[in-house]
Ligand code: FES
């Protein structure tokens with residue numbers, strides 16, 4: 001049987017709150033923890049299949065053109081080399097998240113510098129790497145590559161469904177008492193997950209097994225099948241552990257297809273791992289952005305107009321663009337609105353999802369502009385935001401589902417001690433440091449995705465949860481275990497959760513923060529299915545069934561099952577509730593920074609963040625996700641920047657020495673507080689997504705604090721010392 | 731091919747490998763100890779940290795053949811599921827990770843770092859280079875800044891290490 005729910009009605013019966021057990025929400029340790037801390041968790045590269053040979057990708061050294069010749073013979077003569085592969089099925093671009101079909105293929109047509117073209121396979125990694133370095137290619141170089149998204153010779157497109165012109169923004173700007181009219185720029189970012197992408201392909205006859213590091217096997221399997229021109233039924237993908245994804249492993253990338261093709265030909269398992277430089281240059285980048293923000297406010301600071309135009313970029317032929325204004329559409333009021341999206345087509349690495357696409361940078365610019373408005377209008381930044389929380393969606397007229405936005409602002413201000421802030425900039429010194437405080441709001445759209453799961457209540461009274469869902473560090477192993485344990489009245493250690501195998505029921509995949517609520521709902525439904533069957537078996541009304549502490553009523557579960565296992569299936573689909581209400585998650589950030597008066601260096605001294613994301617499924621893992629988001633915000637504010645050479649589009653800083661992500665000493669202890677919330681419209685477990693919310697505005701709290709500390713507004717991220725130094729107060 | 735004798739987690743291994751093989755690749759590809767991770771292969775991330783003759787090093791930055799006769803401890807040698815070292819347990823209890831990929835490096839690094847601190851080694855944030863240092867949060871953070879965690883579990887990593895450091899002091 002399957003318990004199938006289309007989310008057409010709000011789930012006002014809060015089943016998880018009515019159960020005798022309440023492990024869900026508690027800060028349970030991750031069940032996968034002992035494996036992770038002992039090095040026994042199996043990541044993509046670590047299967048050590050007998051006879052595995054190694055492949056290394058070779059990439060384009062020109063930015064645009066055609067490959068005319070590859071000197072395979074010279075490399076084939078090198079010791080240990082088994083094959084040099086270049087196949088029209090090789091991926092030119094990685095697959096976008098949820099693509100579910102092959103991305104752009106055909107490596108011989110070069111669209112960006114660093115694009116994968118060939119694969120050298122040898123007995124050992126050292127031999128393959130040497131062969132890859134030695135492989136000579138000849139090109140027909142095209143002279144018409146374009147590399148600078150803001151240059152006038154670059155084609156710009158305006159995606160039709162991302163243009164809004166409502167009321168009269170120009171008139172509102174004239175009529176307003178306070179206005180902000182500023183341009184902000186954010187650079188490109190890389191996910192830089194710690195585990196570089198890797199695939200091991202092995203074939204048995206026509207059946208391919210691909211062990212990879214992927215976030216969404218439910219889609220990845222179809223992307224791989226379509227790329228290889230084989231049936232998805234002939235593929236099994238395994239990703240039980242994923243060493244971080246942050247969007248970069250949503251879709252398949254070049255190494256998967258190359259490994260599969262080479263392995264087929266050689267009749268041996270082939271492992272292909274990307275080097276760190278290849279991760280930077282061949283997987284997804286977050287697009288840089290130019291954001292023009294206009295705010296028009298009346299005497300009370302209430303917005304009467306809001307404009308947010310963005311320019312982002314991608315390769316020609318890619319549908320994805322960074323949805324910069326995603327949260328601007330619903331977070332604040334203002335009846336006169338204009339929001340136009342423009343996409344520049346450039347020969348740079350493919351742009352795609354990097355953690356919180358859209359809000360990660362859109363909320364940052366918007367929250368900087370709100371800070372400027374607070375400053376100009378003399379209204380406290382927290383108060384200004386509260387005054388602009390709309391009653392109804394200002395464009396669609398929809399209502400909102402649960403929205404503890406004002407609460408997050410107030411609670412954050414209270415915990416941080418916001419009342420101690422001096423609104424006048426450049427007033428506080430601590431030795432050679434200028435001290436300042438800043439805040440920003442957080443907002444991120446919430447999504448529910450189709451997901452399936454199977455739960456087996458085993459005859460011995462233990463349970464097994466199974467789905468192809470991944471856990472790239474998000475806590476999936478923990479939260480699915482907790483939900484099943486509560487629904488079946490079992491201690492957490494009697495539930496085993498099995499993930500990351502495409503032979504299992506299709507979950508939602510991990511992405512867009514929808515993984516936990518979607519897959520969690522599927523597990524919840526599967527357990528409901530079990531409860532129905534168990535009640536029937538015990539000859540009782542389901543409402544009277546009490547499962548607690550491994551017992552059904554007074555009977556041990558194993559006795560109640562009388563030697564039989566019960567299999568439950570769950571299937572959730574989004575429905576009308578996604579349209580009836582604007583669903584989103586909210587929060588606030590409060591930062592204290594010190595800016596060094598001598599060097600211009602900024603240090604974040606304190607950070608408080610408050611978030612509301614519906615029911616929290618595991619306080620510990622959810623808090624960790626929020627730490628992660630906030631720290632990405634620190635990185636965005638102060639360090640992270642992809643630097644492209646505008647002459648040929650090549651990425652100058654393609655590794656962790658040159659692309660600076662925050663390290664331990666860059667980060668203070670952070671106070672994250674999660675609000676108690678239930679969102680009945682979001683999912684049958686009243687949970688929403690939290691994996692990205694921590695990032696959606698965070699950098700603005702830091703940069704607003706820099707303004708408060710120094711009186712300097714930097715509108716070009718990141719705020720490195722050179723941008724402050726010559727403007728610092730005496 | 732190059733013959734190298736390594737003692738890894740107390741066990742002797744005779745490695746016969748290409749002289750270009752890094753210590754990290756020897757562990758992962760030849761000896762089957764995949765606990766040490768490769769995050770960058772260039773000494774930029776710390777995921778490959780192992781302890782060689784008592785000192786933490788980036789195993790991607792050194793060739794295996796340079797370690798003939800050396801004693802190497804990897805994360806597998808510190809503890810196993812069911813028999814975790816104090817730091818390993820503390821990382822689980824404090825959620826000192828998310829994806830777990832940097833974690834073996836963090837734990838090897840922290841294990842050696844606690845010893846360095848005990849031996850009175852100063853760090854870049856120490857006030858006094860000669861005197862032993864109390865492991866403040868800032869000291870822990872500085873001494874662990876060679877181990878990148880992109881999941882950014884830093885606050886929890888500091889909590890876990892502080893707990894073990896204090897336990898060792900008491
Ligand atoms: S893999 Fe050795 S430091 Fe990154």
Ligand code: FES
Nearest residue numbers: 828830832879881
């Ligand atoms: S736990 Fe993922 S990189 Fe540290």
